[in-house]
Amino acid sequence: MSSIIHGAGAATALSTFNPVDSKKLTNLSVRSQRYIVAGSEASKKKSFGSALTVRHSQKLIPNAVATKEADTSTSTGHELLLFEALQEGLEEEMDRDANVCVMGEDVGHYGGSYKVTKGLADKFGDLRVLDTPICENAFTGMAIGAAMTGLRPVIEGMNMGFLLLAFNQISNNCGMLHYTSGGQFTIPVVIRGPGGVGRQLGAEHSQRLESYFQSIPGIQMVACSTPYNAKGLMKAAIRSENPVILFEHVLLYNLKEKIPDEDYICNLEEAEMVRPGEHITILTYSRMRYHVMQAAKTLVNKGYDPEVIDIRSLKPFDLHTIGNSVKKTHRVLIVEECMRTGGIGASLTAAINENFHDYLDAPVMCLSSQDVPTPYAGTLEEWTVVQPAQIVTAVEQLCQ
C-alpha cells in the first residue's frame, strides 16, 4: 500500500485530495519513490516541488506537469515524514551547537503534541528540552531573555493560536529589542508550532497567526510545506541571528518524502518554484499548496499551464522570484488560508500591485478563507477554506 499519508489522526484529512507530483522522472513507476533534490541554495537554483508517492489506485497522468530534469539527482537519501524531518533538523542543530535548546509545553517527556521533539529530552536532558508550565507569555519572554544572554532557544507553541497569549513578548521584545537596544542584543529565537485550519478543531485551534504577526518589525516569518523544506527551514531558522517564526500546518505533519542525507538548509528569504508554467502565476504557501496542485491537475487537463510558487517566506516576500514569474505570465492568483481581511494575501496583493503593476494583464486575484471563526461543523469548515474547485474557477476567470 503506497498511500500518501502514513499515520493516523489529523493526517487522514489529506487523503481526500491527491497532491500531484510536480515532475516526472524517466524511470516512472507507480510504486517508485520520486524525490526532488535541488533546493534553493546560494546559487539560487530554482527548486522543484516535493515528491509524494502516487496512490496505487489512481490513474497516472504522464506529462501532466512537465518539468526540467533535476541535475543533482541522487539515488541516496532517506524517506521520512514531515514531523520527522522537523525533528531531524532540530536534532542536528542541537548536536551542532550546545546553545540550541527547546522550550514549550509538553516538548520534553511527551515528545511534543505532534511529536516533533520526540526522543530529544532523553538525548539532551530536561533542561535543554524544557517542559514549561502553561504560561506562553512568560516562557516566550524567558526564551527571549535567554537568547539575549547567549542561548538559542526554539520556542514551541503547542498550537500557534496559543501564541496570542505571548503577543506582548513577541511584538515588543522579540521584534523590537534589537532595535531599541541600538543593536546591542540579538534575539536568535525560533518560534514554531502547528497552525492553520485542521480537521474540525474548532475556531480557536484553527487560527492563522501569520496575519497578526506580519506587521511586527524585526521578525521573519516562514511557512514549511514539505519534509524537504521543513527540515531546511528549521535549520536555517535556528542558525539565523534574527528571530524567525516558523509556521507548520496541523494537516501536513504526516507527509512523506525522500530527503537528502547530506546537510542542507533552505534559504529563509526565498520562494520555492513548485511547477513552472506560462499562463498564470499562482502564489501560495503551506497547506494551500496542495489544494493548488490538485487544482493544477484539473487545469492541465483543461489545457492551462499554471506556474505554482510556494512563497515560503511570508515576511519578507521574495519579490525576485515572484516578480520574474509575473513578468512571464502577467496574471496572478494568490491562494492562501488566512482570512480575507488583513492576511498575507492582502499584503502580497499590495506588494505585487506596487512593484509589478505594468506587467499585469488582469487584476491580482486573491482567494482567502472566509472572515469567520472557523466553524466546527464539517460542511461549514470545508466552505471556510479555499477548495480546489474554486481555484480552477478563478484561474479560468483570470485567463479569459
Next chain:
Amino acid sequence: MATAFAPTKLTATLPLHGSQENRLLLPIRLAPHSSFLGSTRSLTAHSSRRLNHAHATRRSPPVVGVQEVVKEKKSINSLLITKEEGLVLYEDMILGRSFEDMCAQMYYRGKMFGFVHLYNGQEAVSTGFIKLLTKSDSVVSTYRDHVHALSKGVSARAVMSELFGKVTGCCRGQGGSMHMFSKEHNMLGGFAFIGEGIPVATGAAFSSKYRRDVLKQDCEDVTVAFFGDGTCNNGQFYECLNMAALWKLPIIFVVENNLWAIGMSHLRATSDPEIWKKGPAFGMPGVHVDGMDVLKVREVAKEAVTRARRGEGPTLVECETYRFRGHSLADPDELRDAAEKAKYAARDPIAALKKYLIENNLAKEAELKSIEKKIDELVEEAVEFADASPQPGRSQLLENVFADPKGFGIGPDGRYRCEDPKFTEGTAQV
C-alpha cells in the same frame, strides 16, 4: 530612621536571623544543586523527601516574611559597612539623585522628550542591590531605569545622550528614556510595558543555570529584576515566580513598592497589599524591607544574592519606598497626600546614609561634600557631552532592525535589499 531598636549582634553568616521568625531563609534542601527538579530521574527519589520537608515546615511557625529585617546598630563593633563601602554607596546615591534632577531641568528646557520617569527617593533600592553585583550579573528594570543603568555602571554620558536622542547614547538614540540597555554592563533594559521585563530577567537567570548545568561552565551570575507595586497584579509576575521557584533560577525579584501606580494607590488595586507574602505561595522566601534605608536593603540583598549564587533559587524582596516626584514628568501629582509626601521626605535615603556615616565616624562632612561636588561636575559634563553629540542621521533609520539585515528580503532586482547602501535610509515601499 526614627525608630529605635535594641542593638543586636550581627551574626556572621545570616544577619537576617536576628529576630524570631527568621527561619524562612533556610533553604529547603531537596536535592544536590545540579539535579533538576523537572527531571523524572530525581522525582521518585526525592519526592518523598520533599513531602517530608513540606510537612516539617508546616509544623514550624508560618515562615512568611521578615519585617524590618536589620536592626540599627549602635555599637561600633557591628557596623554594617566599611568606610570605603559607605563612600561608594553615598556616591552612587548622589549620582542617581543629581542625574534625575538634571533630567527634570533638561526636560523642562526642551532637551528631552516623551515619557520620562524619575527615580528620586528610591535610590536606596538601586544602590543597595546593584552595588553588590559583579559586571557579569544582569539587571532588568522598567521604564524607571536611568538610575539602575547608572548603578550598574553605564556612564552618565551614555545615559544622558540617550535621553537627548543622540547617536552617542547607550542605544544610539533609538531606545530613549524607557529603554536603557548595555551589553557591556549587562543592563538588559529598560521596558515600557510593566511586567514585560520580568520574563526576560527569568530568561537571563535561566541562561546562568543552563551554562552551569548543561554547558558545565563556571557560572555564578545572578539576575536582579526590578519592578513596581502595580506590576505585582500582573500575570507575568506570577508566571515568572512559578518558573523561577520551580527550576531554582538564580534570580532576585525586587519590588519597588512606592505605593502608587500613576494615580492608582496600591491599596485600591490589590486584594492583599503585602506583596512579600506572595513569595512563599510559590515556594520562595518573601522578604519585606525598608526601602528608604540603603543599609537594610543591602543586608537583605546580600542574603538574596548569596542564595541565588549558591543555587538555592529565587527570592522575592519587597522594598517599601517612595518616589518624591510624580509618576513621570508629565504627571501633575495631585492625588498624593501632602502629609504622606512629607513623611517620606523626612526619610530621604541620602540624608539617612549621610547621618549614619557621620555619626559613626565613617566619613567627614567635607568628604561627602567633595563627593557631591564631583558628581555635580560629572553630571554637568554629561549634559555638555550630550549637547555636543550629533543627532542620528537618516541612514541610521533602518539599521539594527535585524541582526542579520538579509531579513529585509530580496528585492525585485534579485539582490538582497540590504546590499543597497542607501537602503537603511528607509523606503516607502518595502
